[in-house]
Amino acid sequence: ITRAITLRTILDSRGRKTVEAEVRTEHGFGRAAAPGGASTGIYEAAVRDPALAISEAENQVIPHLIGIDSSDQIGVDALLHEIDGTDNFSKIGANLTVSLSLAMAKAAADSRNIPLWQHLGGIFVDYAPRPLGNVIGGGAHASHATEFQEFLVVPTGCESVRDGIFANAQVHATVHDLLKKRGIHAGKGDEGAWAPPISDPDAFGILTEAISLVSDETGFEISPGIDVAASQMYDPESGMYRYRDGTTRSPEEQVTYIADLIDEYDLVYVEDPLHEEDYTGFAALNRETGNRCLICGDDLFVTNTKRIQEGISHGSANCVLIKPNQIGTLTDTCEAIHLAQRHGLETVMSHRSGETEDTTIAHLGCAFQCIFIKTGVVGGERTAKLNELMRIEESIYERK
Ligand code: PGA
Numbered sequence: 001i002t003r004a005i006t007l008r009t010i011l012d013s014r015g016r017k018t019v020e021a022e023v024r025t026e027h028g029f030g031r032a033a034a035p036g037g038a039s040t041g042i043y044e045a046a047v048r049d050p051a052l053a054i055s056e057a058e059n060q061v062i063p064h065l066i067g068i069d070s071s072d073q074i075g076v077d078a079l080l081h082e083i084d085g086t087d088n089f090s091k092i093g094a095n096l097t098v099s100l101s102l103a104m105a106k107a108a109a110d111s112r113n114i115p116l117w118q119h120l121g122g123i124f125v126d127y128a129p130r131p132l133g134n135v136i137g138g139g140a141h142a143s144h145a146t147e148f149q150e151f152l153v154v155p156t157g158c159e160s161v162r163d164g165i166f167a168n169a170q171v172h173a174t175v176h177d178l179l180k181k182r183g184i185h186a187g188k189g190d191e192g193a194w195a196p197p198i199s200d201p202d203a204f205g206i207l208t209e210a211i212s213l214v215s216d217e218t219g220f221e222i223s224p225g226i227d228v229a230a231s232q233m234y235d236p237e238s239g240m241y242r243y244r245d246g247t248t249r250s251p252e253e254q255v256t257y258i259a260d261l262i263d264e265y266d267l268v269y270v271e272d273p274l275h276e277e278d279y280t281g282f283a284a285l286n287r288e289t290g291n292r293c294l295i296c297g298d299d300l301f302v303t304n305t306k307r308i309q310e311g312i313s314h315g316s317a318n319c320v321l322i323k324p325n326q327i328g329t330l331t332d333t334c335e336a337i338h339l340a341q342r343h344g345l346e347t348v349m350s351h352r353s354g355e356t357e358d359t360t361i362a363h364l365g366c367a368f369q370c371i372f373i374k375t376g377v378v379g380g381e382r383t384a385k386l387n388e389l390m391r392i393e394e395s396i397y398e399r400k
């Protein structure tokens with residue numbers, strides 16, 4: 001039974017304000033914070049000004065939640081929808097609801113004296129998602145850097161997540177060495193990836209070389225991927241993708257371009273290769289390359305079951321990115337995952353570019369048996385999740 005709820009603003013990794021919620025029950029305590037995006041999809045649930053959302057919630061939301069059963073997650077989340085009354089949380093804000101919803105789940109887990117992954121996943125969880133992280137980036141996350149938002153690595157051959165996490169970090173460091181060797185200076189983008197002023201083909205070259213050096217050393221396969229975040233380069237007026245080097249590509253040319261990159265660099269993961277409305281363009285690429293590469297929708301699906309259903313009927317993707325704050329509650333997040341998994345699509349649990357030290361997504365990725373967890377490679381707000389994932393993996397092994 002929920003006894004007290006505290007809301008406050010805290011800092012996110014970009015130094016902006018975000019919402020943190022704390023829930024106290026008779027025997028438990030849970031805390032969670034909302035992350036924030038930079039290349040947000042237009043169909044995401046609404047984010048409100050944190051201070052305003054909190055001051056209104058203190059009168060209009062919190063009183064309804066006191067006294068309810070924190071273990072009734074579906075009831076709690078339904079109540080949040082009912083109080084809000086809109087279909088995208090535009091009244092009370094999805095940044096408020098996601099922090100409340102996740103804090104409630106953590107309080108319920110704590111009352112049972114078990115970790116969140118176990119509370120939600122049950123006794124048959126036996127796998128921790130492989131870490132997918134960006135080592136070079138640009139787009140909306142850094143200026144004067146690559147066109148594509150993220151050049152990613154995933155340790156596809158690692159036996160344990162622990163080995164994979166350290167391998168990714170080694171790729172990140174090796175990329176820096178290779179940049180220095182070429183005399184290229186680079187700062188870092190919002191998620192800790194190197195943000196050098198180089199072309200995408202050069203980034204692919206460096207990524208490939210770094211991966212091969214590190215996988216020789218670790219002895220297991222490490223694979224490349226990308227997040228194009230193509231909505232950011234799509235111009236709806238002309239219907240063309242505009243690259244900053246002056247190149248423009250029609251949707252058909254974009255499909256061919258990405259399919260060629262998948263072949264040339266053996267990409268195992270491509271996120272948002274086309275803009276967020278283009279179910280059929282996604283489907284064309286998925287038909288051509290879906291047998292050898294995960295074609296993943298982020299802005300296309302925004303963790304929304306209606307949009308995922310639409311994608312399934314078009315055959316748009318074989319993978320769904322899962323961001324709890326895109327949809328606003330844990331129940332909605334779980335429904336999105338189950339819908340995807342029932343139809344044979346993979347799921348990837350994901351951070352946002354603006355993060356906190358909150359580690360909840362590490363637990364969700366394990367509980368829901370996602371294939372990957374996308375949460376960067378370095379930087380405290382990213383390593384918080386990765387370090388938690390290593391701890392969870394230990395307890396999964398201990399239990400076996
Ligand atoms: P965002 O982007 O968190 O800045 O929206 C991350 C992504 O596109 O995956």
Ligand code: ZN
Nearest residue numbers: 227271272298
């Ligand atoms: Zn994305």
